Amino acid sequence: MNQSNNSELAKSGDINAINNLVNQWLHSPSITVKTTLKQDCLQIMLESAKVPEKESIIPCIRDNLLNLSIDSVKKVKIYARETGEDFPDWQEELELNYTSIVQQTESQLSTEQPSFFNSFFGAIADLVTEYDNFSFFLCVFASLREN
Secondary structure (H helix, E strand, C coil): CCHHHHHHHHHCCCHHHHHHHHHHHHCCCCCEEEEEEECCEEEEEEEECCCCCHHHHHHHHHHHHHHHCCCCCCEEEEEEEECCCCCCCEEEEEECCHHHHHHHHHHHHCCCCCCHHHHHHHHHHHHHHHCCHHHHHHHHHHHHHHC
C-alpha cells in the first residue's frame, strides 16, 4: 500500500493506516509502533530495545498528524518503553488544534505589517499566559510604579 492510500485511509480513522504512517515517519525499523483509537484520542505506544528519545519523536509525530488532519482525532497520547517492559519510560499527551494550523498558514500569507497596538496587546497576552493572574497584576503594578 502506498503512502497516498495510507493517508486517505488514515484521514478516515483507519488505525492500520495510521500505524503504517507513524512507522514511515519515524524511519526506524528498531521501533515497534502500536496504535489504538479510543473515541477522539489516538494512543501510540513505541517499543524498542533502547527507549526512543522524546525530543525527536514528539515533534515528528505531532507535525505529521497536524498535516494529516484526522478529523476524528483531537488528542494524542504517546508512550515509549523498552521492549518487554510493562510501563512506559515516558509519555506525552498532545491536543491537536487544526484551526491554529489554518490560522498560522493564513498569517504567513498576510503581507500586513503588525501595528503598534497589535504588538503591544500581543505582548500583554503573552505575559498573561506566562504568569498567573496575581503574579501578572504584581508585575504590571510594579512597572507602573517605576514610571
